[in-house]
Structures are given as C-alpha cells and as structure tokens.
Amino acid sequence: MHVNNYSPSTLTATPRGRGTGLRPDGRFLRWQRAAFDDGWAPEDSGAPARVATRLHIDRAKHVITYNRSPDVPFDRSINPYRGCEHACVYCFARPSHAYLDLSPGLDFETQLFWKPDAAAILRRELAAPGYRCAPIAVGVNTDAWQPVERHTGLTRSILEVLLEARHPVSLITKSALIERDLDLLAGFAHDGLVQVMVSVTTLDDELARRMEPRAARPARRIETIRRLHEAGVPVGVLCAPLIPALNDHELEAVIDAACAAGADSAGYVVLRLPYELRTLFTDWLERNAPERARHVMSLLTDLRGGRQNDPRFGHRMRGTGVLADLYRQRLARLQRRHGLGRMRRDLDTSLFRPPREAGPQLALF
Template sequence: MIMKISQGNLRVCLFVLYLFLSLCHPWRMSIESDQPHMRRKGRASASNATGRFDLPRIAVDDGWEQEAPPEVIPTEIRQETAKSIISYNRSPDLPFDRSINPYRGCEHGCIYCFARPTHAYLGLSPGLDFETQLIARPNAAELLRKELCAKRYKVAPIAIGTNTDPYQPCERDLEITRSCLKVLRDFRHPVAIVTKGALVERDIDILSEMAALGLVRVGISVTTLDPYLSRRMEPRAPSPARRLATIRRLSEAGIPVRVMTSPIVPGLTDHEIEALLAAGAEAGADAASWIMLRLPREVSELWQEWLSLHAPGRAAKVMARLREMHGGREYDPRWGERMRGTGEYAGMIGRRFRAACKRLGLTERSEPQRCDLFARPAQAGDQLALF
C-alpha cells in the first residue's frame, strides 16, 4: 500500500525533521566512525602506544595463530611498596605545595587526563595501560603517619587526587584513601580533595568531622551535563547527574564543596559553562573553578585519536581553538600559560566564568583551611608528659 503525501504535509515533515536535528548536539551527527574495531567497551583510549621511555613494540608474525584483541579489557591492579607518600611541588600555578596520590593510573579512563604521561615512567603506555594497569600503594597511610611525625615537618594543606582520582572504583575494596583520611583526622591536618567519584560519600563520617574544624574542602569535577558525551570522554566515571547528587550530599553534611568545570573543551563543552555552574550552585556548591583542556606529551595524540573516532566533525574546530590559545602549538607547558591559555578566546571564557559566578554567588577563592590545629597524637613508645 502506497500512501500519498501532499506537498503541504511533506513540508511539515521536513520542518519537524529540521527542528529535531537542530536540537541535537552537532558533534553527535558525525559520531559514526569507519574504524569501529579501534573502540574498546568501557575504555576511552583507542590505542596502547609505547611509552616514550620504552623500546618500540614491533608486531612479528611467528607463525602461530593469534586471537583478536578482546573487546572488553579487564582492569589489573598491582601493589607498590612506596618509600614516601607526600610529593612536593613549587609550581606557581597550583594553590598547594604538597599532595598525596594513593594510586597510579585511573580506571575512570578520562581521555583528556593530563596525568596519562606519568604512566610512561613505569614502562607502561599512557593509552589503554593507564586505564587498565593500575598501581595501588597499600602502605600509604603508614608512610603518611611517619612523615607527619617527623620533627622537620611543617604543616600546610595536603591535596589528594591531583594526579589520579582517589575515589576510582578500586578504592571501594582497598580503602587506601580512607586510611589516609583517618591519619589526617587524627593529626588535625588540613586537606583538599579532588574527585569525580561518588564513593567520596562513603567517607562523609570522617569529612564532616574535619569540616566542623575547618580542615577540609572537596572539589567535584563536572565536565559536561550531557551523559552521552560524558560516557565517551569519561567512560567509567559517575554520570554528571550522579556527581551533582554527590555535591548535594556533601553540602548537606556540612562539607564545603567546589564545583570544578574542568577541563573546558573548546568547541565541545564551552557552551555549557553557565549551565554547569548553575547546576553546581543549585546542588549546594559554594565555590567554583575552571581549567582549559591541556594536552601534554602523549595526551595530544590520544585526544586527537578520540576526536577522529567520536567527533570527527568537530575535530578541526577544537584543535584550532587550542592552537589559538597556545601560540600555534597544541600545548604550552610554561607556568602561567598552561592552565588557561592566552588570547581573546581564553579571555572570553574567563569573563563568562566570572560573570556567572558573580550572578550565582559562587566564589573562586575559598576561605583558607586551618593549620593551627595540627598536633601529633601520641605514638607507641613516646615519653608521656608529667602534666
């Protein structure tokens, strides 16, 4: 049976189709790739290139029948007996001079993660290895207690999660981050936490106790409100809605929370700045921050590979914006330039961010955490005081 469609009805149908396509995100229209074999379920990286400190991996046909690479790559966790746990830095770009990272690598698998190149130091790839070959430091709390007890130690806020996420999935069983928080609570030591993980809610009992003393702040990174885009950029991180729910739970428990709209991806997520900040403020965040997309070392190649697979129609615009902010390069590692870039576009993003924060009552600079409460608790074998 053939239905006859009048010219008027045909125009209505075409108009409805046009409206539907207009409402869709433009990058979605080009999501289909001619290289589907490169995708791995639940992983952001499409490749596993050799690290810069390793010898090139050369495929050799030895005559044996080889199986095809598995679609699903399991996560492997190795344990490292660390010799020290507090890392110090002198970067003028960072608001802290020391940090703790309980894990190397991150199962969240954010394709844009600036920490990916650190896996090369381990002889592993910043690609799929970074997401699947994780290193845990089970003696972190023990080392932390020892380092805080040192007579030469001078107290200042410690940041947790500055390199890889302290609340990635393996923390549920290993509880290394929780053990470190218990030590910091016992010493009344100030701490700032950065995470995408909803698992931080498990530690509300410790965090609320520390928050009552002005010792803690938590930053929740929300890159986009689009779950479709988030699932591809951050395949194993909680959904945007779940992260906003985490902000709400922490805030209701009296824990100060910062919404981190980082990284901002030009041509892909930059249109969401105001909506992200509004959602964070509505959930209870009292502060906000932003960083532009950074592509150090191997991250640039991985990011461009991801763009060619998931957003080929937006790739040229995204990379052109980034080069515009970095003097024609994909990344400028200089202090003062690497976090936000320079030029008219970067300036416009900054103005939009500040205007939205002012309108929503969000502050960019939080109240400093207290350092005057720091005290070393009595340890086994200590001389007891007479009075």
C-alpha cells in the same frame, strides 16, 4: 618497574568501558613500536572484548609529594594510586605512566598501582620532627575515589590519619564514592580543615560516557555536591577540562546546576595535551566527533599560542588569546551571579598535632 606484557601498540577499537584502544609506547623506552597492516589482521567482528584491570603494589618510601608550581595553590599532595580506572581520555596524568615503562594509553586505565602501607608511611612523615603543616591536596594526579577504592579503602585510611592529626586537606574527585567518607569529611569541616572540589565536565550523559566511561554520571556528581553541602562540607565545582567546540558551551549550565545543589565556589581548567596525550585525544576525537575534530584542534591551537600544548607556568591552565579572555569573563559573570567565593579557601593549620606512630608503646599522657 616494568610490567608491560602487551605486544600490539593499538587495537582496532576501544574496549568496552575504556577510554582508548591505543597503547602508544612510553617516551622513555629505547624502542618504539608502530602498527601496520600486514594483511593478516582478522576482520573486525564488532566491539572488542573487555580488558581487565590489574592492581600492582607500589613500594613507596614516601607518600607526600612536594611541588613548587605557581599554578596550583598547594605545595604538597598525596596520590593514593598511579593510573586511573575512570579512563578519562583527556586526563593530563596519562603521560606519567611512561615513568613506569607503561603506556599512557590503555595501560594507564588498566594497570593500576597502589600503596597498601600508605597510612603508616604518612603517619611517620607527619610525626617527623621537622614537618611543618600546610594543606595537603589528595587525589590531584589521579582520582582518590576511583572504582578500585571500593575494595582497598586506601584513601579512607589516609583521611583517618589526617583527621587524627587535625591536618587540613583539599580534595578533588568526580566520584560519588566520596560520600562513603562523609563521616570523616564532616569532622574535618567542623574545624575548617577541608574543601572539596567536584569535577563536572559536562551535563550530557552520552558525551560523558564516551569521554570518562567509568566516572559517575553527571547528574550523580551534582547530587554528590548536594550531599556534601547538606553535611556541612565546603564544596565547589571544577569544570575541567574545558574543550572548545565540544563542552565549553556548557560552562554556565554546569555551574548553575552545581550552585543550585550547594556549590560555593567554581573554576575551570582548559584542556592540556602534554606528550602522548596529544595522540590519544586526537584519535578519540576522530572516532567520536569526526565532524568537528579539525575545528576543536584549531581552537585549541589558538588557545595555546599556535601550538597544541603550552607547558609554561601561568598559561597552561587557562590558555591565552581571545577565547581564553572570553572564558575568564564568563566565569567572572557567573561568580557575581551566584555570589561565589574564591575557588581555594584558607584552611586552618593551627590545630595540627603530630600523630603517634603505630606501635605497642602507650602514650604517657
């Protein structure tokens, strides 16, 4: 699948409402472009124009993806979308756009893919004779409630099938749009079938606007935690990613605010910089925090055993060394202070019943 119709590999600045102006070529292409000044580029006349979002159909045969990673507490997930309009500059999923021959930079946040028949495919997969129920994580790679969901309703249609089948789900989002589906989530919660984690990276509006320009404001995410809690939906807070010397000092403040709103669990993930994300994040850092860029990258290198990224299982989420130990101690102290439970709760799989496949044939009983 190839829809890349852009020629420049970089822009002079970040377009309005976007996380990056870079378009590094995907690592699987046979050629790579490099920007250079040939003397003909027009002078920068100010902020660049907006770049529109394009939505493409993803013809998938399956919607449930299985994994064997020891770093995550689930073995299957559903990602309704590829790419994410939230435009978080730090997103670990950006390099996955290279599999589409698209750039993990600006293309990741403007060239989106969705599966319009995902609910029907899911119904068929859950009804398969060999299917064995275990919690499904929804929206792990890219946010299932990103802005385009307002128009497609794709994530809601997936949740409707899962609720009909009494299938347990774990959800993660940084979008207030999840409140639209409180009626479904309350149905899951009634039978112990759901847990939601709301990602809160910072309480600083200006930093959030620069790092994650189309996600909900920090205070709005805290309010989402409150509304989920009031609806009886188990909800926790995920401080992700922690970035040393940029937002890691806010760990206590974020968790205190989330717990005051009703969060019953908390966790964090340290910034990861796989593949093209290293270039994208370091460029963003130089543009937005030039006075501390070297310090941030130095501390990240310390966390990663002398490298900018450590992909090893057991290390990639939390890091190693003195700073990683300090993060663990701070979280443990917060968990004791607020009486928080485990970040991942046990969800009931005993109520699962395979859904009927859609069709004209009526059920006998």
